[in-house]
Amino acid sequence: MDIVLKNGIVVDPLSGIRKTADIAIENGTIQSIGNIKKSTQELDCKNNFLFPSLFDLHTHLREPGFESSETIETGLAAAAHGGYGSVCCMPNSLPVNDSAVITKYIRYRAEEIGGCNVYPIGAITKDLCGKSLSDMYSLKSAGVVAYSDDGFPVEDSSLLRKAMKIAKSINMPLFLHEEDKFLSQDGMIRDGEIAVRLGLNGIPPSSESSIIARDLEIVRETGARIHFCHISCIRSLQLIKEAKRDNLPVTCEVTPHHLCFTDLDVGQYNTNAKVNPPLASISDRDALIDGLVDGTIDAVATDHAPHSYDMKRKSIKDAAFGMSGIETALPLLYASLVKSGKIDFSKLLYKMIITPARIAGVKPNTIETGRLANITVFDPSETYNVTEKFFLSKGKNSLLLGKSLEGAVKATIFNGKFSYRMF
Ligand SMILES: [Zn+2]
Incomplete structure (x- = not known):
């Protein structure tokens, strides 16, 4: 397996599934959802949400x-x-x-x-x-x-x-x-x-x-x-x-x-x-x-x-x-x-x-075996202050500047590869 997201709370709005599970990703696609034993790159996603x-x-x-x-x-x-x-x-x-x-x-x-x-x-x-x-x-x-x-x-x-x-x-x-x-x-x-x-x-x-x-x-x-x-x-x-x-x-x-x-x-x-x-x-x-x-x-x-x-x-x-x-x-x-x-x-x-x-006329993203792995890992409890450094955008023009925010995206996976990762 290329990546295994371990112990996350899978929320898939299209199928309505909400359960704690592991997601294994290989060659860009979701290989399996469930209890996965072996992997090279394992991310602990306990208490984090995993969704499309x-x-x-x-x-x-x-x-x-x-x-x-x-x-x-x-x-x-x-x-x-x-x-x-x-x-x-x-x-x-x-x-x-x-x-x-x-x-x-x-x-x-x-x-x-x-x-x-x-x-x-x-x-x-x-x-x-x-x-x-x-x-x-x-x-x-x-x-x-x-x-x-x-x-x-x-x-x-x-x-x-x-x-x-x-x-x-x-x-x-x-x-x-x-x-x-x-x-x-x-x-x-x-x-x-x-x-x-x-x-x-x-x-x-x-x-x-x-x-x-x-x-x-x-x-x-x-x-x-x-x-x-x-x-x-x-x-x-x-x-x-x-x-x-x-x-x-x-x-x-x-x-x-x-x-x-x-x-x-x-x-x-x-x-x-x-x-x-x-x-x-x-x-x-x-x-x-x-x-x-x-x-x-x-x-x-x-x-x-x-x-x-x-x-x-x-x-x-x-x-x-x-x-x-x-x-x-x-x-x-x-x-x-x-x-x-x-x-x-x-x-x-x-x-x-x-x-x-x-x-937009595009097929909706879902967490399903065989689909391209496009998944977000979200930690609802992480608390942080929003500073200019928080923004990867050139636009820092946010009303949240200087305020504290709870809940952070820890990783985004695009077609099986990390497009963003915090951990
Ligand atoms: Zn407008």
Whole structure:
């Protein structure tokens, strides 16, 4: 055997298995699950969870173009550190991923680096400008799994309707960033009491929900498969719930930061709390947790948005939107939601492994004899302080900086080899 993970608690959300067992890995695949006697490389996984590596629907790898914030190499190292074995990367690089050549470049670099599957997402519109559609057909041939103008809504509803018709005809999903920029204006955080007190322009929740309402009407006509990115407020949830009741082909995701933080965390103008959509109110956050539990929300996606130091060391007005989140997603959610009993661990993992893969049209990862070994080892009791050194990402822009966190990824195995190991 190449590797034996000894005495771990195997949690496999697809089969529903949860048991203490050893996992033996040889030639990249899972050889056996059970009680394994002999091995050369044995890891003691007592009291650690072993589950299929995680799948992120929403990562910003920043390369090409913004290598001072992240490269494909540092992004994939960060993903492995976070327990992820697959990521979908958003097209807002420079140049934008609106052509087959950029898609192929990202896939080539990702394969060269290894350690994590990368599924590029192509732009809906050329250069994300919202004026004309990208060549959605050639992007599909080059290997994108979805289309998105993430960072921007497709303001022109007629253009979006055309994109939906094409996407439907080639059975591809659109990942929509829903925001009415006229309502957001130059808002920095969520509209409300905190924004007023800090003297900041606020972004109202209707900025998100009004565009979701518009786009659901277009989905009703076109039947296109739509995935709503990072939803953040109650009205969005209600609209999506209703659409699902009507059997519209829609799914949605929520980020760990919208599940665990609120606009109160902006504190004294902390630019690391400046994200888009903005951190919401306590009642929104609680509704998002309920939505995750009751199935309105299909997936947890990190919206990992690394930024260089300079992009965040500014006034809150000028700082960039986004949080570096792929390395803290699992421990943060485990500590905030699982330990407090708000969600069952296996259910949370289902939304971090199984549904994301399905939304991207990829076969979900599972722990099964004969399958490629893509496994995360997670120690729920390890406690540590989050410092800049913790991050393998170039983006240290996290609200968790300086805080203590409980629960650590001890190893991530990608196709039978360690992509990250602590022990
Ligand atoms: Zn977005």
